[in-house]
Amino acid sequence: xxxxxxxxxxxxxxxxxxxxxxxxxxxxxxxxxxxxxxxxxxxxxxxxxxxxxxxxxxxxxxxxxxxxxxxxxxxxxxxxxxxxxxxxxxxxxxxxxxxxxxxxxxxxxxxxxxxxxxxxxxxxxxxxxxxxxxxxxxxxxxxxxxxxxxxxxxxxxxxxxxxxxxxxxxxxxxxxxxxxxxxxxxxxxxxxxxxxxxxxxxxxxxxxxxxxxxxxxxxxxxxxxxxxxxxxxxxxxxxxxxxxxxxxxxxxxxxxxxxxxxxxxxxxxxxxxxxxxxxxxxxxxxxxxxxxxxxxxxxxxxxxxxxxxxxxxxxxxxxxxxxxxxxxxxxxxxxxxxxxxxxxxxxxxxxxxxxxxxxxxxxxxxxxxxxx
Amino acid sequence: xxxxxxxxxxxxxxxxxxxxxxxxxxxxxxxxxxxxxxxxxxxxxxxxxxxxxxxxxxxxxxxxxxxxxxxxxxxxxxxxxxxxxxxxxxxxxxxxxxxxxxxxxxxxxxxxxxxxxxxxxxxxxxxxxxxxxxxxxxxxxxxxxxxxxxxxxxxxxxxxxxxxxxxxxxxxxxxxxxxxxxxxxxxxxxxxxxxxxxxxxxxxxxxxxxxxxxxxxxxxxxxxxxxxxxxxxxxxxxxxxxxxxxxxxxxxxxxxxxxxxxxxxxxxxxxxxxxxxxxxxxxxxxxxxxxxxxxxxxxx
Amino acid sequence: xxxxxxxxxxxxxxxxxxxxxxxxxxxxxxxxxxxxxxxxxxxxxxxxxxxxxxxxxxxxxxxxxxxxxxxxxxxxxxxxxxxxxxxxxxxxxxxxxxxxxxxxxxxxxxxxxxxxxxxxxxxxxxxxxxxxxxxxxxxxxxxxxxxxxxxxxxxxxxxxxxxxxxxxxxxxxxxxxxxxxxxxxxxxxxxxxxxxxxxxxxxxxxxxxxxxxxxxxxxxxxxxxxxxxxxxxxxxxxxxxxxxxxxxxxxxxxxxxxxxxxxxxxxxxxx
Numbered sequence: 001x002x003x004x005x006x007x008x009x010x011x012x013x014x015x016x017x018x019x020x021x022x023x024x025x026x027x028x029x030x031x032x033x034x035x036x037x038x039x040x041x042x043x044x045x046x047x048x049x050x051x052x053x054x055x056x057x058x059x060x061x062x063x064x065x066x067x068x069x070x071x072x073x074x075x076x077x078x079x080x081x082x083x084x085x086x087x088x089x090x091x092x093x094x095x096x097x098x099x100x101x102x103x104x105x106x107x108x109x110x111x112x113x114x115x116x117x118x119x120x121x122x123x124x125x126x127x128x129x130x131x132x133x134x135x136x137x138x139x140x141x142x143x144x145x146x147x148x149x150x151x152x153x154x155x156x157x158x159x160x161x162x163x164x165x166x167x168x169x170x171x172x173x174x175x176x177x178x179x180x181x182x183x184x185x186x187x188x189x190x191x192x193x194x195x196x197x198x199x200x201x202x203x204x205x206x207x208x209x210x211x212x213x214x215x216x217x218x219x220x221x222x223x224x225x226x227x228x229x230x231x232x233x234x235x236x237x238x239x240x241x242x243x244x245x246x247x248x249x250x251x252x253x254x255x256x257x258x259x260x261x262x263x264x265x266x267x268x269x270x271x272x273x274x275x276x277x278x279x280x281x282x283x284x285x286x287x288x289x290x291x292x293x294x295x296x297x298x299x300x301x302x303x304x305x306x307x308x309x310x311x312x313x314x315x316x317x318x319x320x321x322x323x324x325x326x327x328x329x330x331x332x333x334x335x336x337x338x339x340x341x342x343x344x345x346x347x348x349x350x351x352x353x354x355x356x357x358x359x360x361x362x363x364x365x366x367x368x369x370x371x372x
Numbered sequence: 373x374x375x376x377x378x379x380x381x382x383x384x385x386x387x388x389x390x391x392x393x394x395x396x397x398x399x400x401x402x403x404x405x406x407x408x409x410x411x412x413x414x415x416x417x418x419x420x421x422x423x424x425x426x427x428x429x430x431x432x433x434x435x436x437x438x439x440x441x442x443x444x445x446x447x448x449x450x451x452x453x454x455x456x457x458x459x460x461x462x463x464x465x466x467x468x469x470x471x472x473x474x475x476x477x478x479x480x481x482x483x484x485x486x487x488x489x490x491x492x493x494x495x496x497x498x499x500x501x502x503x504x505x506x507x508x509x510x511x512x513x514x515x516x517x518x519x520x521x522x523x524x525x526x527x528x529x530x531x532x533x534x535x536x537x538x539x540x541x542x543x544x545x546x547x548x549x550x551x552x553x554x555x556x557x558x559x560x561x562x563x564x565x566x567x568x569x570x571x572x573x574x575x576x577x578x579x580x581x582x583x584x585x586x587x588x589x590x591x592x593x594x595x596x597x598x599x600x601x602x603x604x605x606x607x608x609x610x611x612x613x614x615x616x617x618x619x620x621x622x623x624x625x626x627x628x629x630x631x632x633x634x635x636x637x638x639x640x641x642x643x644x645x646x647x648x649x650x651x652x653x654x655x656x657x658x659x660x661x662x663x664x665x666x667x668x669x670x671x672x
Numbered sequence: 673x674x675x676x677x678x679x680x681x682x683x684x685x686x687x688x689x690x691x692x693x694x695x696x697x698x699x700x701x702x703x704x705x706x707x708x709x710x711x712x713x714x715x716x717x718x719x720x721x722x723x724x725x726x727x728x729x730x731x732x733x734x735x736x737x738x739x740x741x742x743x744x745x746x747x748x749x750x751x752x753x754x755x756x757x758x759x760x761x762x763x764x765x766x767x768x769x770x771x772x773x774x775x776x777x778x779x780x781x782x783x784x785x786x787x788x789x790x791x792x793x794x795x796x797x798x799x800x801x802x803x804x805x806x807x808x809x810x811x812x813x814x815x816x817x818x819x820x821x822x823x824x825x826x827x828x829x830x831x832x833x834x835x836x837x838x839x840x841x842x843x844x845x846x847x848x849x850x851x852x853x854x855x856x857x858x859x860x861x862x863x864x865x866x867x868x869x870x871x872x873x874x875x876x877x878x879x880x881x882x883x884x885x886x887x888x889x890x891x892x893x894x895x896x897x898x899x900x901x902x903x904x905x906x907x908x909x910x911x912x913x914x915x916x917x918x919x920x921x922x923x924x925x926x927x928x929x930x931x932x933x934x935x936x937x938x939x940x941x942x943x
Binding site (some may be wrong): 392393394396397400402404406408410411412413414415417418421470473474477487491492493495499500503504506507508510511515516517521524548551605607608609610611612626630633639642643646649650653 | 682683685686689690692693694696697699700703710711712713714753754756757759760761763764765766767768769772773775776778779780781782783784785786787789790791792793794797809810812813816867870871873874875876877881890893894897906910913914917918921925929
Binding site (some may be wrong): 057078079080086088090092093094095096108110138153 | 831833834836837838839840841842843844847851852855856858934935937938
C-alpha cells in the first residue's frame with residue numbers, strides 16, 4: 001500500500017443500517033475503504049456481509065445512513081448509475097451471449113467507437129487470459145472460465161470499485177487457490193479498489209490488504225490480515241480465524257497502552273490493550289494460538305516452560321494436532337506441531353514439556369462493535 | 373461509468389409508487405382486468421339473468437326463483453343434470469384409474485425418456501377435440517369400423533346397435549379426450565416422492581404392495597385429487613361429445629343450456645341452468661376431495 | 673425400484689393404453705385415403721381424391737382463412753397478456769397475487785360452455801355483433817392460462833442475478849428487459865405462441881357460440897358432420913389439421929427441451 005492513511009477514502013460508509021422487518025441485517029455501520037485497497041468482508045453466513053456489499057452496489061436500499069464513493073453521495077443512486085461493478089457469486093453470465101458479447105455488454109451503453117469497444121474487450125479478455133475463448137457461449141465454459149468472464153465483464157467498465165460476492169466459492173480447492181493468487185496480482189496490476197465478500201478466513205488472509213470481520217450485522221474488527229490473525233480484538237474474531245487457546249486471567253496492573261495480567265500456570269504477562277477494552281471486576285480473557293506453543297524434546301530448554309500430558313492426538317499430514325492436559329488449568333491446551341520430530345508418534349498419556357513466548361499472548365476485549 | 377456519474381442523480385423511486393407491490397400490481401393488471409371483464413363480469417351477468425324472466429324478446433327484471441325451481445325440480449332438467457354428474461363421475465374414475473399406472477410407468481420406468489413419454493401421452497389431447505369425438509362416431513357407428521370389422525370377421529352377423537348413441541359411448545369418448553390431463557398431475561406428484569422414502573419403507577420391512585399403499589399412494593394423493601377434479605369439472609358441461617355420440621339417451625345438461633340460448637330463447641332459464649350446474653359441480657368437487665381425504669385416513 | 677408385482681402386467685397395459693389413445697386418431701388419416709364414402713372395414717383401396725376436392729371448396733377456404741386470422745391474433749394477444757401476468761407472478765410479491773392469478777387461470781377448470789354462454793350474453797348485452805373479433809376475445813381468455821403455465825415455468829428458471837448483472841453494468845430497467853430478460857426467456861415465449869395457436873386452431877365451443885356468420889375450421893367441420901356424404905372430405909381436412917397440430921407441438925417441445933438442456937448444462941457447468 002502506497003497510499004497514506006490520510007488520503008480521502010474511496011468508500012465512506014456512515015451510520016449505515018438495513019432492517020428486514022425488525023431484523024437488522026446491518027446495523028449502524030461506519031467504515032472507510034481506501035483507494036486501491038483489496039478489502040475483504042469476512043464473516044459467517046448471515047452476518048450481513050453480502051447485504052453490505054449489495055448496498056454498496058445499489059441492489060439493496062439502506063434503511064438509514066449513507067454511502068459515499070470517491071466523494072460522491074451514491075445512497076439514492078440506482079445500481080446502473082454507480083461507479084461500481086460486481087462479480088456475482090454464480091457469475092451471472094448471460095446465457096444467450098458469447099464471451100465477447102458478455103464482456104462488451106456494459107460498453108454498449110457507452111456508445112464507444114466500434115474499434116475502441118473491440119480494443120477494450122480484447123484487453124479485458126487478455127487480463128483474465130481468455131482471449132482464445134471469445135466466441136464461446138456461457139454453457140460451453142467451465143466454472144473457472146465463467147469466473148474469468150465475469151471478472152473481465154466488470155473490469156472492462158473501469159469501475160472505481162470492483163465488488164466480488166464470494167467469487168471463488170463455486171470452484172474446487174485447487175482452482176480456488178490458483179485464482180486467489182491471480183486475483184490478487186490482477187488487483188495490484190489494475191489498481192482498482194476491490195471489495196471481496198467471503199466466509200473463508202484463509203482466502204481473506206491470503207488476498208487482502210485489510211479485512212473487516214463481521215458478526216450479526218456489526219463490524220467486530222477491521223485490520224490487516226496479520227493483525228487480525230495475531231491480535232484478534234475479541235474472542236469471536238479469534239475463534240473465527242483458526243484455533244485459539246483461551247485462558248482466564250486476572251488484571252494486576254493497567255497503564256495507558258498496556259496492562260499486566262496473571263494467568264494460572266503462565267504467571268504475569270504484559271499485553272497491549274485492544275480497542276474498546278474495559279476490564280470488568282478484574283477478570284479478563286487472554287488467548288494464545290496453538291502454533292505458538294512448542295513441544296520441547298530431550299535436552300531442549302526454554303525460558304518459559306510448562307509440564308503436561310498428551311490427552312489426544314489427530315494426524316493432519318504435515319502437522320499433528322495435540323491436546324495437552326496441564327495440571328492447574330481448567331481446559332487442556334491445543335497445540336499444532338509439524339511432523340518433523342515425531343509429534344505424530346507421541347503416545348497418548350505421554351508426559352511432555354511445552355515452551356511458550358509471553359509476547360504471543362493477546363488480550364481479548366468483550367464483544368462489542370468497533371468504529372473503523 | 374465515470375461520465376454517467378456526472379449526471380444529476382435521479383434517485384431510486386421510493387415510497388409505494390416504486391415499490392415491489394406497485395410494480396407487481398401494474399404488471400398483472402392488464403391480464404387481470406381482461407379476465408375480470410370477460411370472465412367475472414359475464415358470469416355476474418349470468419347470475420343476474422338467472423333471477424329474471426323472459427317473454428319473447430323482453431326481459432322482466434323482477435327478482436324470482438322460478439328459473440331455479442325449474443332447473444332443480446322439472447324432471448327433464450333434473451334428469452339431465454343427474455346424468456351429467458353421473459357420466460362425469462364415471463369418466464373421472466375411469467380416467468384416474470387408467471392414468472395412474474401410466475403415470476407410474478413413466479415416473480418409475482421412464483428412465484431418461486420421461487419427457488418423451490409425457491410428450492407422446494399429451495399429443496393426442498392437443499389435436500382437435502371435435503375430430504377426436506368424431507373418430508369415435510366412425511368407430512362405434514352402425515356402419516362403423518367396429519361393426520363392419522366384426523361382421524367381416526364373422527363374429528356378428530348384424531351390426532350392434534347399442535354401441536353408439538348412449539351414455540356409454542359418451543363415457544368412452546370423454547375418457548379418451550381427457551386421458552392426458554389426468555396423467556400429468558399424477559405424474560408430477562409421483563415425481564415429487566423422494567425415492568429414499570420408498571427405500572426406507574423397504575428397509576423397514578414393507579413389501580411392494582404395502583409400500584404402495586402406505587407410502588406411494590398417500591404421497592401421490594394430491595395428484596390423484598387434482599386429476600379427478602381437472603377431468604370432472606369440465607366434463608359435466610361437455611357439449612360436443614353428447615351431441616355427436618350421445619343420441620337421445622346420452623344428452624347432457626350442456627345441450628339444454630345451449631337450447632335455451634338458441635332455439636328456445638329463454639336466457640334466464642339457460643342462465644339458471646348454468647349457475648345450478650356450476651354450484652352442483654363445486655359441491656360435488658368438495659365432496660370428492662373430502663371423500664378422498666377420508667379414504668386416506670382409513671388406509672393409513 | 674425393482675418391484676416385481678406389476679412389471680409383467682404394466683408394459684402390456686401401457687401398450688393397450690397407447691392403442692386406445694392413438695387408435696381413434698389414426699383412423700382419421702387412414703379413412704381419409706380410403707376410396708369409399710363410408711367408413712367401413714375392409715378398406716376399399718387408396719385414393720387422394722378427397723384431398724383433391726379441398727382446394728376447390730370456397731367455404732372451407734374462407735373458414736381456413738378465418739382460423740388463421742383468429743389463431744395468429746389469439747396467440748399474440750394471449751402470449752402478450754400472459755407475459756405480463758407471468759412476470760408479475762414470478763418476480764414480484766404483492767397482495768392479492770393468489771386471487772388474481774386464480775381468476776386468470778379459472779378458464780382451465782370451468783366448463784367451457786359456461787364461459788361461452790356468459791361471453792355471448794355480455795356481448796349481446798352491449799350490442800356487439802358476433803364476428804371473428806368476438807371469437808378472438810373469447811379464445812384469448814381461454815388461451816391465457818395455457819400460455820401462463822408455459823411462461824411461468826420459463827420465467828421460474830430465469831436467474832435473477834442476470835438482471836442484476838445487467839443493471840450493474842449500467843443498463844436501465846427497460847434495456848435490461850430488452851437485452852437480457854426477453855432473449856433468455858425467448859424459448860418459453862415461442863412455445864407459448866405455438867401452443868396458444870394450436871389451441872385456437874382446434875377450439876370449437878367458443879368459436880361455435882361466438883363466431884356468428886364467420887365460421888372457423890372446427891365450426892365449418894361441425895356443419896359438415898350432418899351430411900354423411902361430406903364425411904370423407906372432413907376426414908381429409910381433419911388429417912391436415914391433426915398434422916398441423918402435431919408439427920406445431922413438436923416444434924414447441926423441441927424448443928422447450930433445447931432451452932431446458934442448455935439451462936441444465938449452464939447450471940451444472942461443463943468440466
